[in-house]
Amino acid sequence: MTSPPHIAVIGAGMAGLSCATALQQAGFRVSIFDKSRGPAGRMSTRRGDGWQCDHGAQYFTARDTGFRAEVARWEQAGAAAQWFPALRRFDADGSSAVADPAERFVGTPRMTAPAALLASTLALRSGAAISELQRASTGWRLHAQDIGAFGDVYDAVVLAVPAPQAGPLLRAVAPRQAALADETSMQGCWAMMLQYAAPLALGFEAAFVNRGPLRWVARDSAKPGRDGTESWLLHASAAWSEAHMALDADGVAAQLLPAFAELGGPAPQHWNVHRWRYASTATSRTEACSWDAGLGVGMCGDWLNGGTVEAAWLSGRALAQRIAQGPA
Incomplete structure (x- = not known):
């Protein structure tokens, strides 16, 4: 009996998990690798003593019917819920308005x-930062930083990582794919997590900010299912973040906290910062995914498909469908 093709997926964010899940459902054997301690990528949450705060993706929409059905499955499992924040928009001219519902x-x-939830059904190797891909006559071999070579040989490799991380892995083994990644510019984002002893009454629970260094603020404590002390999240704009990537934590706080104060936010009891080096794509792409059947290497991710959680899920699913179709 012939064993099913073995696919290595590098990256356990939403795109990688979506692709791996669809491949496994199609009968492939799948191994997924991620450099972090667990899955989620930029759908991340920072947790501390008595508090938590989502410091990556803040919410997601579900406009595609297939993704809406997937979200319904998450809701049924208790892993997702609708969020109805009191949402405002603060514009550059000083005006504010209720944002779209x-x-x-x-x-x-x-x-x-x-x-x-997605990772619970997958073979996930966390803490594995893949540093090199090798193409052999029998398939692909993976090397991980501080670990070395993995013994398995894979029939195909999927890179579900930001473009600037995919390019270096592919240049020596898949130059066409590497060129696609290398020509994609991604922008960073500074995130700041604030903790308070009591709830803030600012008149809004989330806001789009179109002035100064901030782009988004949200009361994380107001999201469904949250517990712990009052926490707020500040995201700086891509332009400001890119211009201030080299700042230290105190330097970030010195500029973001006054901007939050202009919206009514008082000084927090405690704060933390996180630098997302590759948070968004400077110019949106529309490829959805990339697959080289001859080499057996593909790429998926929100950077290929519009920059959202929904786009990431759709990108991973699209790549899985391409792989399942077999050689063109």
Whole structure:
């Protein structure tokens, strides 16, 4: 009896998990690798003593019918719920308005929950930072930083990582794919997590900010299923973040906290910062995914498909469908 093809998926964010799940459902053997301690990628949550705060993706929409059905499955499992924040928009001219009432979802009890649900059925190797791909006559071999070579040989490799991380892995073994990744510019984002002893009454629970260094603020404690002390999240704009990537934590706080104060936010009891080096794509791409059947190497991710959680899930699913079709 012939064993099913073995696919290595590098990256356990939403795109990688979506691709791996669809491949496994199609009968492939799948191994997924991620450099972090667990799955989720930028759908991340920072946790501390008595508090938590989503510091990556803040919510997701579900406009595609297939993804909406997947979100319904997450809701049924208790891993996601609709979020109805009091939402405002603060514009550059000093005006403010109630923001659009689009249907928004969050992971419950934290943003990592959908990823954890998907990963629960997959063979995931965490703490494995893949540093080299080798193409042999029998397939692909993977090497990980501080670990070395893995013994398995894989029939195909999927890279579900940001473009600047995919390029270096592919240049020597898949130059066409590497070129696609290398020509994609991604921008960073500074995130700041604030903790308070009591709830803040600011008149809003989330806001789009179109002035100064901030782009988004949200009361994380107001999301469904949350517990712990009052916490707020500040995201800086891509332009400001890119211009201040070299700042230390105190330097970030010195500029973001006054911007939050302009919106009514008082000084927090405690704060933390996190630098997302590759948070968004400077110019949106529309490929959905990339697959070289001859080499057996593909790429998926939100950077290929529009930059959202929904785009990441759709990108991973699209790549799985391409792989399952077999050689063109």
